Structures are given as structure tokens and as C-alpha cells.
């Protein structure tokens with residue numbers, strides 16, 4: 518007996534029968550990708566009429582705010598529910614403590630207002646961490662070569678409040694400091710933002726797959742050392758469960774695993790244990806691998822994109838942050 522059924526064997530059991538034709542395959546399909554599952558990360562930059570290509574992410578652009586509404590419109594028209602904003606902070610505005618993160622008129626806040634004004638229904642997710650704003654490229658403040666936890670959290674809670682005031686619906690702390698979810702929750706609530714949601718980057722690994730993202734943000738060259746004292750060791754899995762448990766207790770509404778494809782086992786373990794809405798970030802390096810191979814004609818574009826995304830659903834994700842969001846939404850629309 519397997520799963521309550523007789524373990525029938527060939528020739529009685531022919532698994533191929535359920536693959537016989539298209540209608541049967543659809544009928545028995547276990548997981549489906551829906552446009553509601555897609556979150557689109559976007560890069561914004563200063564300047565006028567900018568649409569800068571990111572060389573290591575073919576098909577991805579950084580856009581200036583005057584182009585932002587047109588950039589985002591296809592996502593809205595395709596029914597994508599939310600975008601995640603990533604600002605490219607000019608080098609001259611970066612400093613040791615990421616002061617620009619607290620500027621109510623920083624690029625993130627202005628981008629958020631531009632999007633909210635044009636598309637009030639579109640969900641806007643703001644990344645909270647100091648790395649786009651520091652001159653050393655780390656997610657927190659440094660003293661004597663160490664990334665300080667509690668001092669960084671004090672800045673992060675102000676950064677989150679700054680973004681909530683600009684209109685961000687979801688605050689997504691990606692810094693991996695301990696205790697920041699609770700601190701951000703308290704600060705939001707104390708300031709009347711109790712409906713602003715927190716999507717915690719809960720299991721964020723110290724990964725090589727963020728390389729192209731740092732190119733896109735211009736923070737790659739700035740980074741001194743690595744992020745191993747705050748991001749997780751790729752060898753660890755139990756630890757991710759402890760991180761999830763803690764973030765739920767601290768008040769996270771949604772949690773995230775990052776990167777995505779190399780960490781599907783982590784997603785599955787989380788889903789088996791917890792009932793919290795779980796997201797994954799198919800990060801820049803994953804995008805670069807696939808988009809590069811697609812561009813070279815080594816992989817079939819449409820099938821590769823869709824197979825890479827259904828894997829997240831199979832692993833148990835409620836949604837996926839992916840640079841392929843627009844392509845995938847188009848493909849889903851064609852399928853219908």
C-alpha cells in the first residue's frame with residue numbers, strides 16, 4: 518500500500534495514461550502558475566529619459582522616474598499585482614551610515630509616489646536595507662570592521678517608516694539583522710501604519726548569485742569583504758527554520774527565501790512546517806544564467822521561463838519575485 522492505494526503494478530498501472538492527451542494532462546496537473554504569483558523587481562535611477570541596459574541582465578533596464586509610469590504600465594495591464602522597487606543611489610549620496618535611506622525625497626520614495634499616483638491599486642514593495650545607500654556596500658553600519666546589529670536596526674526602523682510615509686504598501690527588510698522585523702513592526706504601528714505589511718527576507722543566503730544585481734545597483738565595486746556575518750551559509754537548512762520561526766514571532770506577515778532555484782528544498786521544508794505565506798526571489802544570477810543561455814539560443818525561452826517558475830509553485834511558494842515577471846505574465850495570457 519502506498520498513500521492508501523493498492524500499489525498496482527504494470528500492466529494495470531500505466532502512468533502514461535494520464536499523460537495521453539492535453540486535456541488529461543491539464544486535468545491532473547498538480548500546480549499552476551498564475552499571474553497573481555508574480556512580483557516584478559524594478560530598478561530606478563536618477564536623470565532624465567534614462568533607460569539603461571544592465572549588461573549582466575539581458576532584457577533588464579534601469580529607468581528614470583520620467584519613464585517609470587510607462588515602464589510599469591505593461592505590468593499593470595497584464596494583471597501583475599505588485600512591483601518591488603530598487604533604487605540606484607548616486608555615489609555622491611552614499612555614506613558610511615546610509616543617511617540617504619532616511620531622506621523623504623530619496624529615489625525610492627519618489628519612485629513610490631510616482632507609481633502610486635499613476636496606479637493606486639498596484640502593490641508597491643520597498644526594500645529595507647542600507648546597501649543601496651552606504652559607501653561600503655554593506656546592509657548595516659560598520660565599526661572596527663564589524664557590521665553592528667542593533668545600531669543598524671535603529672536606522673532600518675526609520676528607513677521603513679520613511680518608506681511607509683511615501684506610500685509603500687509592503688516593507689521588505691532584506692538586511693538580515695536580528696530583531697529588525699519586530700523593531701520595524703513597532704515603529705510602523707506607533708506611527709499609524711499598522712496596515713503596512715512586512716515581507717521579511719527571512720532566509721537570505723550569502724550567495725554568489727547576487728552578482729548581477731550589484732552591477733545593476735552599482736554597489737558591486739563598492740563592497741568591501743563579504744556578507745557572511747549576516748546572510749546565511751548556503752550549507753544550512755535547519756537554521757532557515759529557526760529564522761522563519763523568529764520572524765513569525767516578530768510579526769512578519771510574509772516570509773521569503775532567497776536565492777530561489779538553488780534553495781527549493783528550503784522552501785519545501787518551510788512549507789511543511791509553517792503556514793505563513795512564503796515567497797521566493799529568483800535572483801539576478803539565476804536570471805542571468807537563464808537569460809544568457811536563452812540569448813545564445815542554448816535554451817528555449819518560453820519553456821525555460823515557465824519551467825523555472827512552476828518549480829517554485831511545486832516547492833510550495835505563494836509567489837515569486839522574478840525579473841521574468843512580464844515575460845511570464847504574457848505567456849500565461851497567451852495560454853488562456
Ligand SMILES: NCC(=O)CCC(=O)O
Pocket residue numbers: 644646691726727728729730731799800801802
Ligand atoms: N535585496 C534585494 C537583492 O539583493 C536582490 C538580489 C538579486 O536579484 O540578485
Ligand SMILES: [Mg+2]
Pocket residue numbers: 693694695696719760763764
Ligand atoms: Mg533573521
